[in-house]
Amino acid sequence: MNPISPWIILLAPFVSATVITLFALRWKTLSSSISIAAVLVSFIFSCLIFLQRTSAATEFTWIAVPGFFHVPFGLTLDQLSRTMAVLVSGVGSLIHIYSLGYMRDDEGKSRYFAALSLFMFAMLGIVFANNFVMLFIFWELVGFTSYVLIGHWFDRGAAAQAANKAFITTRIGDFGFMTGILMLWMATGSVVFAEVAQRMAIFAGHATLVAIVALLIFCGAVGKSAQFPLHVWLPDAMEGPTPVSALIHAATMVAAGVYMLVRVAFIIQASQTALLVIAWIGTITAVMAALIATQQDDIKRVLAYSTLSQLGYMVMAVGLASNDAAMFHLFTHAFFKALLFLGAGSVIVMLHHEQNIWKMGGLRRRLPITFITFAVGALALIGCPPFSGFFSKDAILAIAYERNPPIFAVGLFTAFLTAFYVIRMLVIVFFGNPHSDSARESRESPSVMTIPLIVLAVLATLGGFAFFARNFLALPIEKEASAFVPVLALVALIVGSGLAIALYRNRATERVNVELLRHKFYFDEFYAWLIHWTQELLARVAAFIDRWIIDVGAVGGTSRGTWGVGALLRLIQVGNLQAYAFLFGLGVVALIYFAVIR
Amino acid sequence: MITLGDYLVVSGILFSIGFAGVMLRRNLIIILMSLELMLNAANLSLVAFSRFRVGANGLPDYNAQVLVFFVITVAAAEVAVGLAILVALFRARQTTDLKDISSLKF
Numbered sequence: 001m002n003p004i005s006p007w008i009i010l011l012a013p014f015v016s017a018t019v020i021t022l023f024a025l026r027w028k029t030l031s032s033s034i035s036i037a038a039v040l041v042s043f044i045f046s047c048l049i050f051l052q053r054t055s056a057a058t059e060f061t062w063i064a065v066p067g068f069f070h071v072p073f074g075l076t077l078d079q080l081s082r083t084m085a086v087l088v089s090g091v092g093s094l095i096h097i098y099s100l101g102y103m104r105d106d107e108g109k110s111r112y113f114a115a116l117s118l119f120m121f122a123m124l125g126i127v128f129a130n131n132f133v134m135l136f137i138f139w140e141l142v143g144f145t146s147y148v149l150i151g152h153w154f155d156r157g158a159a160a161q162a163a164n165k166a167f168i169t170t171r172i173g174d175f176g177f178m179t180g181i182l183m184l185w186m187a188t189g190s191v192v193f194a195e196v197a198q199r200m201a202i203f204a205g206h207a208t209l210v211a212i213v214a215l216l217i218f219c220g221a222v223g224k225s226a227q228f229p230l231h232v233w234l235p236d237a238m239e240g241p242t243p244v245s246a247l248i249h250a251a252t253m254v255a256a257g258v259y260m261l262v263r264v265a266f267i268i269q270a271s272q273t274a275l276l277v278i279a280w281i282g283t284i285t286a287v288m289a290a291l292i293a294t295q296q297d298d299i300k301r302v303l304a305y306s307t308l309s310q311l312g313y314m315v316m317a318v319g320l321a322s323n324d325a326a327m328f329h330l331f332t333h334a335f336f337k338a339l340l341f342l343g344a345g346s347v348i349v350m351l352h353h354e355q356n357i358w359k360m361g362g363l364r365r366r367l368p369i370t371f372i373t374f375a376v377g378a379l380a381l382i383g384c385p386p387f388s389g390f391f392s393k394d395a396i397l398a399i400a401y402e403r404n405p406p407i408f409a410v411g412l413f414t415a416f417l418t419a420f421y422v423i424r425m426l427v428i429v430f431f432g433n434p435h436s437d438s439a440r441e442s443r444e445s446p447s448v449m450t451i452p453l454i455v456l457a458v459l460a461t462l463g464g465f466a467f468f469a470r471n472f473l474a475l476p477i478e479k480e481a482s483a484f485v486p487v488l489a490l491v492a493l494i495v496g497s498g499l500a501i502a503l504y505r506n507r508a509t510e511r512v513n514v515e516l517l518r519h520k521f522y523f524d525e526f527y528a529w530l531i532h533w534t535q536e537l538l539a540r541v542a543a544f545i546d547r548w549i550i551d552v553g554a555v556g557g558t559s560r561g562t563w564g565v566g567a568l569l570r571l572i573q574v575g576n577l578q579a580y581a582f583l584f585g586l587g588v589v590a591l592i593y594f595a596v597i598r
Numbered sequence: 599m600i601t602l603g604d605y606l607v608v609s610g611i612l613f614s615i616g617f618a619g620v621m622l623r624r625n626l627i628i629i630l631m632s633l634e635l636m637l638n639a640a641n642l643s644l645v646a647f648s649r650f651r652v653g654a655n656g657l658p659d660y661n662a663q664v665l666v667f668f669v670i671t672v673a674a675a676e677v678a679v680g681l682a683i684l685v686a687l688f689r690a691r692q693t694t695d696l697k698d699i700s701s702l703k704f
Contacts, residue, residue: 575700575701576696576700577696577699578620578621578622578696581620581621582621
């Protein structure tokens with residue numbers, strides 16, 4: 001394989017985005033065709049380099065300051081990035097095709113597909129980046145395209161605000177990320193992954209420094225992968241079109257944080273403190289998001305919180321120094337979460353953009369394909385054997401059981417909650433009686449939407465089996481001692497599902513009301529309060545400085561000083577010529593005295 | 599015998615009268631006259647110095663007398679300018695009294 005083909009994967013979506021934006025914005029069909037062609041080219045070439053195990057690509061020098069700073073523009077090609085490329089471009093292709101159906105009558109279809117292509121370019125850039133500068137730039141580009149896509153329906157206030165929120169919240173994490181990169185560069189003198197990895201010996205004996213660097217880099221992942229405490233943007237990002245939620249906020253972009261952590265694992269694993277913090281952040285995110293998800297009424301928000309929860313699992317695995325388990329879960333999660341979102345999108349479109357699960361009900365007969373595929377995704381999500389989620393979640397729980405029992409306990413509780421809220425959603429949406437007219441009259445989606453669902457459902461089923469996943473990933477090794485972990489996980493699953501079925505079967509209204517969970521632990525309110533008061537405090541300090549130091553002190557002081565001196569000096573101006581002459585004479589005498597006698 | 603000291607005393611008295619006139623009188627013309635008086639007091643002392651500083655050749659030191667001519671010339675010029683200002687001032691203000699010329703006072 002020639003070393004140019006990896007570049008084609010990266011550049012095809014970029015060319016598509018450029019061409020659409022510059023020339024094809026007016027022709028919607030043409031733009032969508034260009035975009036889909038580009039992502040398919042990326043997918044085909046990803047498969048090629050995957051099958052041929054290409055490990056070399058042409059590298060360019062981008063910035064070179066001899067002896068000081070060197071940034072190549074090159075691609076990392078290893079098992080991890082090749083798998084990720086196939087995953088991203090594969091799921092991306094399905095979602096592009098699905099978007100044809102979902103965005104059929106949208107005014108901004110060309111703009112949407114251009115942004116989707118740009119997103120593919122940025123995401124593949126993160127996957128292939130071989131140095132921190134490149135990674136950071138593509139990272140920001142992903143953030144930007146995410147902003148554009150969330151705010152696609154920018155004339156809806158909520159969407160515009162959600163886009164801002166996502167952009168600003170991730171920016172907080174990115175600031176830490178950038179600081180971490182700069183510190184790493186100052187310490188090792190390089191930004192290239194391979195070189196930094198070789199020079200990690202510099203950090204021997206500087207445990208605090210390496211912990212700070214690792215945690216700062218982790219900040220980037222906290223923002224992008226929506227971990228506690230920066231998780232608030234992800235549920236709001238559901239204001240975007242559903243395929244975007246599936247692509248960006250479920251399968252790929254939010255997984256970028258986890259992928260990045262795995263990519264720089266050599267830094268993170270150099271610090272036990274950092275690992276512990278990361279593991280606990282992941283655990284807290286997992287359980288908190290699962291708790292919130294149990295009380296949400298919007299189908300996409302339930303899925304958003306489940307994404308948070310699953311990302312928490314992945315970060316937990318990274319924190320437990322098990323990259324294989326993290327990547328395994330990322331891999332299976334990409335399939336079943338994309339599937340769930342696309343299924344939800346199918347439901348939403350067919351119910352004329354109704355997202356409230358209490359207005360659905362009984363859709364199992366009306367949307368049979370959507371129901372079956374959605375159920376496959378749901379079962380994979382709760383970790384029901386033999387679907388993919390069972391294997392990957394089990395791998396993480398087994399590692400947790402082995403390395404950190406408290407985390408295992410929380411993880412198990414989260415598994416129980418996951419089963420509860422997913423089955424709750426499934427029961428309310430697809431079983432019972434229809435709760436609204438649109439639910440009664442809905443029909444199955446067009447095949448352009450159902451085919452991606454079926455493909456994803458097959459992948460979500462197969463994804464976990466070793467014979468399938470082994471081709472893509474290094475699978476975590478199961479220990480004998482952890483044999484009863486799957487049993488415990490299954491018990492949690494059955495209890496959770498049973499409880500949900502018992503509570504919500506044939507129900508038309510919510511039975512349990514927990515205000516704390518319904519309000520998402522009041523995070524948004526807390527942040528609003530915090531920002532309000534920070535701003536207020538800053539404003540007051542600024543007002544004080546302006547009013548008292550600048551106005552009264554500097555400006556007023558100058559004028560009052562001038563006035564005061566003038567008032568003193570004008571006492572001398574008596575207006576009597578002889579007095580002036582006398583003083584003049586005195587002055588001359590004084591001058592002579594000083595010049596001659598002294 | 600009249601000594602240098604006597605001349606200087608007369609010169610000093612004339613200068614003091616002139617100075618007092620400048621400082622105390624209100625009429626600008628009198629002040630100008632007093633200024634002349636002070637200049638001539640200086641001239642008197644200069645001439646006295648000249649007369650009493652006799653060189654080896656039996657002649658007085660003429661340098662001081664030359665200086666006196668300069669002072670007389672300058673005084674003439676000063677009177678010309680001063681009186682011109684005074685006339686202009688009188689035309690503007692119809693007064694030569696210093697009490698009424700106090701527009702610099704705050």
